Amino acid sequence: MFSLQNKKAVVTGGGSGIGKAIALALTKQGAEVHIIELNMEQAASTLVEIGNGGGKAFSYACDVSDHQQVIDTFSRIGSINILVNNAGIAHVGKVDTTSENDFDRIMNVNVKGVYNCLYAAIPQLRLSGGGVIVNMASIASLVGLPDRFAYSAAKGAVKAMTMSVAKDYLNENIRCNSISPARVHTPFVDGFLAKNYPDNIPEMFEKLSKSQPIGRMGKPEEIGALALFLCSDEASFITGCDYPIDGGFTTLNT
Structure with missing residues (x-):
């Protein structure tokens, strides 16, 4: 089960944290993983860990907020079967304590970055006859969190983009889902x-x-396991869904 043999995946922000855990999970099941990362030292460390486990991976220095950089990077990678949009940054602040610069920075990475990768990945997924997209949203897109105005707005956009892409490319054999972790x-x-x-x-x-x-x-490996499932053929009947993985945060908090 959950075999990704002969599958080619892109994981953005795959050098550390959740992205690293996802990259490791995919390679353990046979996928060839291409990591897009700003911090190449972290990316190199992840590649070593993947290699030591017998997996195959490559890394690319790329700023996901730069449209042309992203297009060029995906062109280098070529046809793919899987895209995991994980790269993102955090911000703490209410609307009146969020500067315009900070708001723009969050939107450029967490929203435009996802758009850029979707834009560049769709043609490469078509070359493979379809595939899977997993976007990293957040419980911040589902419930109100204190001091997370810009971050919540960005993750709400990611969830909405997920539903839009799932609808638009349903007939092209491209599935698209999102994951909404708690802390x-x-x-x-x-x-x-x-x-x-x-x-x-x-x-x-x-x-x-x-x-x-x-x-x-949560543990990064737990998010990685959910991403692995959604990327696998075992989840072939699932598209246009968001998956909270939150220790009960969105349903059991009173």
């Missing part, structure tokens, strides 16, 4: 705590963990 324990979380709460990291880590009813943060 996942990644290096970003550790860096956030070290920067903002250096004197009480354990206490804040526990507080963030307990914001999920299940009592902990």
Whole structure:
């Protein structure tokens, strides 16, 4: 089950965190993975880990917010079967504490970046006779989160783009779904705590963990497993869906 033998996948932001976990999950099931990443040091580390596990992967330095860079990168990669739009950045702030520059930065990466990759990937998916797209949304697209105005707006756009693409390319054998995680324990979380709460990291880590009813943060590998399923033929009857993976956050919080 879940074999991706002879499949070619692109994972954006695949150098660390959730993107890395997805890249590892896909290669373990036989996919050839092409990682698009700004941080080439992180990308190189992921390639080593994949290689040590017997997988096959390549990396490309590319800013997903740059339209022409993205087109050129996908042209180099050629025909693909899978696209995982994972690259994104975070922001903390309410509408009146979000500067125009910060708002534009979030939209350029988290919205335009997804558009750019979709735009460049569709022709390459057509060359393979169709395929699968998985976009990384967030529970921020489903419920109100405090101090996440720009991030929530961007992830809402990602969820809407997912539904639009699923509808538009249904007859071209292209499936498109999204994943909406709650808080996942990644290096970003550790860096956030070290920067903002250096004197009480354990206490804040526990507080963030307990914001999920299940009592902990998600693991990148758990998001990777869901992405693997959605990319596999076992999910061939699934398109136009969003999958919360949130420890009960969107349904069990009172």
